[in-house]
Amino acid sequence: METLLVIEDDPGIQKQLKWCLADYDVVFAANRQEAITALRRYEPKVVTLDLGLPPDPTNASEGLQTLKEILDLCPNTKVIVITGNDDKDNALKAIELGAHDFYQKPIDDEILSVIIARAFVITNLESENIRLRQSSLDSHGFIGNSPQIQHVCRMVDRIAACEISTLILGESGTGKEVLARAIHDRSPRHDKPFVAINCASIPEHLLESELFGFEKGAFTGAHKTTIGKIEHANGGTLFLDEIGDMPYPLQAKILRFLQEKVIERVGGRQEIPVDVKIICATHQNLQQMMTEKTFREDLFFRISEITIDNPPLRERGEDIVLLARFFLHLANQQTQHKINGFTDEAIAALCQYHWPGNIRELQNKIKSAAIMADGKVISEFDLALTSVDASAQEKMPLNLRQIRDAAEKQAISKALTMTDGNISRAANLLGVTRPTLYTLIEKFSLNADAPSSTTQ
Ligand SMILES: Nc1ncnc2c1ncn2[C@@H]1O[C@H](COP(=O)(O)OP(=O)(O)OP(=O)(O)O)[C@@H](O)[C@H]1O
Structure with missing residues (x-):
């Protein structure tokens, strides 16, 4: 049975509502304080709120204040305000503040029941929508529930839908590539290639031909014409990881490609049109690099029409445990050990640890702990986190x-x-x-x- 919070100070109306709303688990509150206590305790999805609350039931100010507090605490709650029959102004004010609907007294049981039932249908559809969005992100291997990561998910959705160059910032191992893939998978380009290249892992003299390709005979060893990563990504997404490590001279060539959407292979003269969605990532401070003249300002503005700040794991609160359980599930599938979970001390240690290597480090720790654990649960000792705090790492x-x-x-x-x-x-x-x-x-x-x- 759904819980409905009814904020109403008149005992007569309370009685009437209890009778006509028998399909719900009705919780009553007679003033603002009681309403907020009930909201915290029962987390109702739908609330009816009489705007005329004590201490001055003839004035709507206490009711409007209650509405504000409810929406501050639980923005998704559907609040139906109930006003006096000639109090349209306050009804509209309540809608402006975020109330879902309003209803003017005198109360007609049937009409009010329909309005409440409809509010429940809408709120349930909204929750289902959020759940589906979340599970589709999960299907891309993207786990996270913290407000920080929910914000990032919303950005991923919006960026996926439009053509905008995106710069993902974040420490190593925070999942920048996972985010880039999520953007691609959710974009209209999802059935075209996603091509990732790590600018830091390819020697400087090879990076240009790796990106742009080369014509036969362009240099010693160029036995046949070879297309580069950019051309491979045509129609899809190009992910330039560690863009801060792109050699300065090559930055100009990348900029030209981004501006004119054409490339020339190394040793070639022909301009080849290429259409790619561009996503870059770095753990470096590009602002500082621009001051030091090691990163081009014009390229920075070209690649960062929008920026996602991917938070470090230590700032993602509840996600640490969520991810740990997910990686334990993966580790159980990969090993013969079937570990059921973590001891309370292990959970506390996971939450306290600084995670300099972020999600990648967490994944490795859980995998090795699952192998090392003697029993059916992972202990804090299996995790071996205690001696590896941030300060200990700095000094051997x-x-x-x-x-x-x-x-x-x-x-x-x-x-x-x-x-x-x-x-x-x-x-x-x-x-x-x-x-x-x-x-x-x-x-x-x-x-x-x-x-x-x-x-x-
Ligand atoms: N939200 C997530 N849910 C599940 N796994 C994740 C998530 N984010 C990252 N991972 C995992 O963490 C590891 C590191 O992720 P990724 O390579 O995307 O990080 P990165 O920030 O690009 O690292 P680097 O800067 O070192 O390239 C990968 O194994 C990835 O699968």
């Missing part, structure tokens, strides 16, 4: 012994904390004898004399 410890010592010290402290300083139980947890543990405590100058500790 002196040698292996120092690394081992640090790990031992950390494990002993943890065991002592977990057992409240109980030496016997800590020794059991660590798999060593009590004398060995005493020796180690002394070696690392650990404090085993916490007030609650009971050495047995």
